[in-house]
Amino acid sequence: MCDGLGRPVRLHLTAGQVSDFRGADVLLAVLRDDTEEVIGDRGYDSNRIRLSLAERNITACIPPKKN
Numbered sequence: 001m002c003d004g005l006g007r008p009v010r011l012h013l014t015a016g017q018v019s020d021f022r023g024a025d026v027l028l029a030v031l032r033d034d035t036e037e038v039i040g041d042r043g044y045d046s047n048r049i050r051l052s053l054a055e056r057n058i059t060a061c062i063p064p065k066k067n
Contacts (some may be wrong), residue, residue: 001027021046028052037061 001011010030014023028039031038036049038053038060053060 020044021049024049025052031056031058041046042066 001008003052010027012023017027020041023042024044024046025048028038035056037059040049042063042065043066044062050060050062054062
C-alpha cells in the first residue's frame with residue numbers, strides 16, 4: 001500500500017501462488033478514514049473488493065480482468 005505520493009506505507013506478503021485479492025482484505029482494513037480512491041491492477045478486480053470500497057464511499061480505480 002502506498003500513500004498519495006506513491007511512497008510505500010504498508011506491505012502484506014502472501015504465498016506466491018495466492019491471488020493478489022486474497023491479501024487485499026488485510027490492507028483494505030487499515031485504510032485511513034479520509035481515503036477517497038484506491039488504485040490497483042487487474043489482480044485486484046473482484047466484486048468483494050469493489051463492494052467493500054463502495055460501502056466506505058471509496059472509488060475503486062481498478063481495470064477489469066480481460067476475461
